[in-house]
Amino acid sequence: METLFSPVILFFVLGALAAFARSDLAFPEPMSKALSLYLMCAIGLKGGILVAGNGFTIDLLLAATAGLVLSCLIPVGAFAVLRSFGRLDSTNAAAVAAHYGSVSVVTFIAGNQILTDSGMPPAGYMIAVLALMETPAIIVGLFLARGGNGMKMQSGQELMRETLLNGSVVLLTGSFIIGLVIGKEGFEPIAPVFETGFNGLLCLFLLDMGLIAARRISHARSLTARLVLLAIIFPIVNGTIGCIVGAMIGLDVGTTTALAILAASASYIAVPAAMRLALPKADAGLYLSLSLAVTFPFNITIGIPLYTQLAKLMV
Template sequence: MELSIASLASNLLAPTILFFILGLIAAFARSDLSIPVGAAKIMSIYLLLAIGFKGGAAVAKSGIDAQLVASLGAGMVLSFILPFVAYVLLRNLTKLDAMNAAAVAGHYGSISIVTFVTAVSLLEARGISSEGYLVAVAAVMEVPAIISALWIAARSGGAAAIDSALIRHILGNGSIVLLVGSFVIGGLTGEAGLEDLHPFIVVPFTGVLALFLLDMGLSAGRSLMENRKDITAGLLVFGCIMPVIGSFFGLGMAALIGLSSGGAFLMMVLSASASYIAVPAAMRLALPEAKPGIYLSLALGVTFPFNLTLGMPLYFLMSGWV
C-alpha cells in the first residue's frame, strides 16, 4: 500500500465517512434530523448479513487452512489481553474507581462490528483484497473481553459473576447469531450463493452503509452531549490513545501469523475498536452499579468517531508495514 498523505485524505473523504461526520454535525447542532428506529434496525441486520455471507463465501473459495485457525486464536488472545492494558491506562489517566474502570476496559477488548464493516467497505472501494475469514475472528472477539473485565472487577472487589444467564445472553446476542449464521451459510453455498444474492448483498451495500453511518453519527453525537459531564479530559485522552495502542497489538499479531496488508488492516481495526452493543448489555447484567453513561458514551461517542475519522486512515497507512 502506498504510504502518503493523499491515501490518508482519500480514506477520510470517503462518502461513508462523510455521512458519519454529517450525523455528528447535525447532533451537535441539535438538529431534529433522525432515522426511524425500525429503519436503523433493518439496516444493521442487512449489513451483518451481507458482511457475514461474503466472508463465508470467501472462505469457501480459499478453503480452511492453518492461517485461519491461527487468526481465530490471535483474535481470542487479543480480546482477552486488551482489557488489562485498557484497565492499567484508565487507572493512570483517570479517576475512575476500579469497578467502572473494569467495565470500560471490557469494551476495548471487544469489537465494533460497524467499524469493521466500514473498514471492509474501504478496502473493497480501493480494490484491496483481505482474508474473508476475519469475519469469524470478529465474532470470537466478544466473549474473552467480557470474561477479562469481570475477572478484573472481581479482583478489585466489584460484584461480578459469570453465571449461566450471562453466558446465554452473550452467546444469544442477535448480532453474533446473525454474523456467524450468515458466515456459515455463505461458506456452505460458496461462489454460487454469492452470485445468486449479488444484486442484494453487493450492489446496495455501500449506500446502506452510508445511511447507517449517518444514523450512527447522530447517535454518537447525542450520546456524547447527554453524558458530557461524565466524560472527563482523562477519559477523552484514553478514548483516543487506547485504539492506537490496540492497533499496534493487532499489527503485531497480523505480522506474526502472516496476514496480507489488507488483512492486517482489518485485524488492526478489530483490535482498535470498542464494543457498544454486546459488552454494554453484558455489563448491565454483571456490573449493574457501573455507569453506562461513561462506558457507552466513551465507546460510541469518543472511540467510534475517532476510529472512523482519524484512526482508520492511520491504521491503513501502518498496515503497509506488513
C-alpha cells in the same frame, strides 16, 4: 486522503455535523435496526463465501489465535490504566476495559468496505475472527471486576446466555455459516440484495451513527478530560499492536489492517448488553459515551486511515 474522503466517512461526518448543529434530522428506530441487521447479515455471508472458496488455511488459524489473545490481553492493560490515570473504581474500570477488549461490528464493516474499495480487501475469514473476539474480553472484564472488589455477579449461565445469544453474535455467526454452506453459486440469486445495495445502505447507516455519536457526547455528564484522552489513546495503541501482530504472522496489508481495526475498536452492542446483566452498578452512560461517542468517531474518521498506513509500512 482517498480513505478520508470515502463516502462512508463523509456520511458519518455529515451526521455528526447535523447533530452538533441541532438539526432535527433523525432516523426512525425500526429503520436503524433494519439497517444494522442487513449489514451484519451481508458481511457475514460474504465472509463465509470467501472462506468456502479459499478453504481453511494456516493464515486463518494464526489470525484467529492472534484475535483471541488480543481480546484477552487488551482489557488487562486498559484496566490498569483506567484505574491509575483514569481514576476509575474497579467496577467501572473493568466495564470500560471489557469494551476495549471486544470489537465494534460497525467499525469493522466500515473499514472492510473502505479497504475493499481501495483494492486491499481483507481475507473473508476475518469475520470469524471478529466473532471470536466478542466474548473473551467480557469474561476477562468480569474477572477484573471481581478481583478488584470481590463483588457478587450474576450466574455464569445467565452471562454466557446473554453473551453468546446476543443478536449481533447470532446473526454474524449464523450468516457466516450460511455463506460457508451455500458458497458462491448459492449466493448469486440473492447477490442483488446483499451486494448491489450494500454501499448505499452502509452510507445511510453511518449517517445515523454520526447523529447518535454526536448527540451522546453532547449530553455525556460523566466524561472527564482524562477519560476522553484515553478513549483516543487506547485505539491508537491497540491498533498499532494489531498491525505489528498481523505483520509478524504474515498477513497481507488489507487483512493486517482489519486485525488492527478489530484490536482498536470498542464494542457498544454486545458488551453493554452483558455489562448491564453482570455489572449493574457500572455507569452505563460512561462506558457507552467512551466507546460510541469518542472511540467510534475517532476510528471511523482518523483511525482506519492511520491503521492502513501503518500496515502498509509494516507488511
